[in-house]
Amino acid sequence: MSRVAVLYGGISAEREVSLVSGRQVIPALRASGFEVIPIEVTRDLGALIAALTSARPDVVFNALHGRFGEDGCIQGILDWLEIPYTHSGVRASALAMDKAAAKSAFAAAGLPVARHRLVTREELAAAHPLPTPYVVKPVNEGSSVGVEIVRNGDNRRAEIARNWRYGAHAMAETYIPGRELTVGVMGDRALAVTDIIAAAGAFYDYESKYAAGGSRHVLPAQIHPDAYEAALDIALRAHQALGCRGATRADLRYDDTEGEPGRLVLLEVNTQPGLTPTSLLPEQAAHLGIPFPALCAWMVKEARCGA
Incomplete structure (x- = not known):
């Protein structure tokens, strides 16, 4: 044993x-x-x-x-x-956690990413780094920790800069309207697409992710079939572009505001997907007939050292 x-x-x-x-x-x-x-x-x-x-x-x-x-x-x-x-190993883990480096890898692989740039606290305090609306997020955090949306007419930019505590730089990224989608990957297989609806239409923040009732998961996502297949493809290619192994989860925005099939934008890849009662990867695995103990056992069997 x-x-x-x-x-x-x-x-x-x-x-x-x-x-x-x-x-x-x-x-x-x-x-x-x-x-x-x-x-x-x-x-x-x-x-x-x-x-x-x-x-x-x-x-x-x-x-x-x-x-x-x-x-x-x-x-x-x-x-x-x-x-x-x-x-994942050292290289893929470090690459995925650094949002700027990960986006460079995604872009090099031909994957769709949002316009973005790194800014210092001083630059953010002085002026909008991108046209509004845009998102300000830590470069090296997960679970939506520290994420802020600066919308048209929003006067919180200087306050966000003043209270920033997530390193010397922040990432500013064009806000993509539409839906929040996520796709789990196990090895060489993309699992399913989940449409995440935060409670009361709120932003899918830390509380929405982990509090009971904080969000509703529509699985499988009720989106255009072409968009569904494209989301699966993007998630698997992102996993491969970073050199990941085991299980990952790709987060995407789906802009269907002007009708379907819409536009998909890859946000990031999580190399250590949550395994809590409200987490998305176990839910997708269960949807495909893989119970939680079997999912965890598969991860153990895939374990290894090195890249």
Whole structure:
């Protein structure tokens, strides 16, 4: 029986999400017959290395989210320790987490991305970096942490700049009207397209993603068949463009405001999709007949070191 260490918690802004993911994964792996060693990750890196060294797991299930958990940092440590781990390797993880680098890779692969630019706090405070409406987001965060939409007539730009706490630069990106879509990928297979409708028409923010009732998921998305197939294709090609492995989830905007089949724009790829009760990847897997324990077991079987 394989010994699997589940890493969860971490030190990013997404710690609470990771704790929930880990608490879902642990019993699922046990139900699949694995011996599971839960390891809650804190700021004590020495304690983490000691726990891994002592446990001697065959595989690490990486249920960490956000910085240091899905940006290549923990992946590098696990490569150093020669312990196979779930999800993507160092390079793909770092590339996907850096939104500017990821968009460059997507554009080079011919995938549709929104107009965007990096700005300093001072540049954002001084003037609009793009015509309104536009989105301001951290370069290296997930789960919509720190995302703001600056709309026509909005006077919050200087306030956003003044309160910015997500690094020296922010990404400004043209706001794409329409719908929020997401597509899960398992290995070489795009799963399905979900249409995400935030409660009361709100922006699909952190609260909408993880609070019960925060959003409604339409699966499969009720969109034009050509757009549906194109979304599956974009997600798989984005996964491949970054060099990902295991499971990922691509987030897209679908501008159908002038009718269908509309226009798809790739926003980003999440290399550590959430595994909480409201998360999208497990929902899509279940839609295709893959129960949660089987999804987690598949991730363990796909685990390896290196790129």
